[in-house]
Amino acid sequence: MSNREPTYLDAKEFIDSGAPAIRAFAAHAVDGETDPIRRMVRLYYAVRDGISYDLYVDYTDPETYRASSVLAAGLGFCVGKAAVFAASARSLGVPARLGFADVRNHLTSPRLYEAIRTDLFTWHGYAEIKLNGVWVKATPAFDKQLCAKVGVDPLEFDGRRDSLFQPFDRTGRRHMEYVNDRGVFDDVPVRQMMRDFWVQYPALMAAPKPRARFADEAVAEVLGEKD
Numbered sequence: 001m002s003n004r005e006p007t008y009l010d011a012k013e014f015i016d017s018g019a020p021a022i023r024a025f026a027a028h029a030v031d032g033e034t035d036p037i038r039r040m041v042r043l044y045y046a047v048r049d050g051i052s053y054d055l056y057v058d059y060t061d062p063e064t065y066r067a068s069s070v071l072a073a074g075l076g077f078c079v080g081k082a083a084v085f086a087a088s089a090r091s092l093g094v095p096a097r098l099g100f101a102d103v104r105n106h107l108t109s110p111r112l113y114e115a116i117r118t119d120l121f122t123w124h125g126y127a128e129i130k131l132n133g134v135w136v137k138a139t140p141a142f143d144k145q146l147c148a149k150v151g152v153d154p155l156e157f158d159g160r161r162d163s164l165f166q167p168f169d170r171t172g173r174r175h176m177e178y179v180n181d182r183g184v185f186d187d188v189p190v191r192q193m194m195r196d197f198w199v200q201y202p203a204l205m206a207a208p209k210p211r212a213r214f215a216d217e218a219v220a221e222v223l224g225e226k227d
Helices: 020-030 036-050 067-073 078-091 110-116 144-150 190-200 202-206 214-220
Strands: 096-105 120-131 134-138 176-185
Touching: 020 036, 020 067, 020 078, 036 078, 036 120, 036 144, 067 078, 078 096, 078 120, 110 202, 120 176, 120 190, 190 202
Parallel strands: none
Antiparallel strands: 096 120, 096 176, 120 134
């Protein structure tokens, strides 16, 4: 086994930056822009709003975590979308990796809460890219259409400052908080994630597929804080 430090530029099993579709998507997103920061800002918004956020994906299927498969599906949850962003950045020669944390979501829909029985989400994923020698965090998870439906401002990214999650929604209710940092990874740790999901969310993992679209549920149900 090599002890070489990762460059965070190589194609991996799930951050498959060499896939033709990923390369084409990234090139189209930057659209000829040459400034390194503006290129990554364009890419961020292409992933955030061009791929729908959906929690009701098949967490037992490895393709749910693979960047090229998420891109082909046009939807994914936070980890899948972060993988698309990281893979696309690598395809453009920008070092990129994934960060993971456990987060507490104070705005969980009643239906989702019934499935997981907690507001603690493990293995929340975001991306980190290296610009001008500095690692910057980016979270292209919630698309602007979904944010409008649930009353949360979409998360912006300027390529210079970390972009994680808004602590409050538009009404001042607490929205998201990070409670445990799991560190950074060169690829999606799919097998470890699946093992943990089966332990922590067995009903969600065993639920019939396909499930309802999360965006449709967000319209139909009022999101509120748990007691």
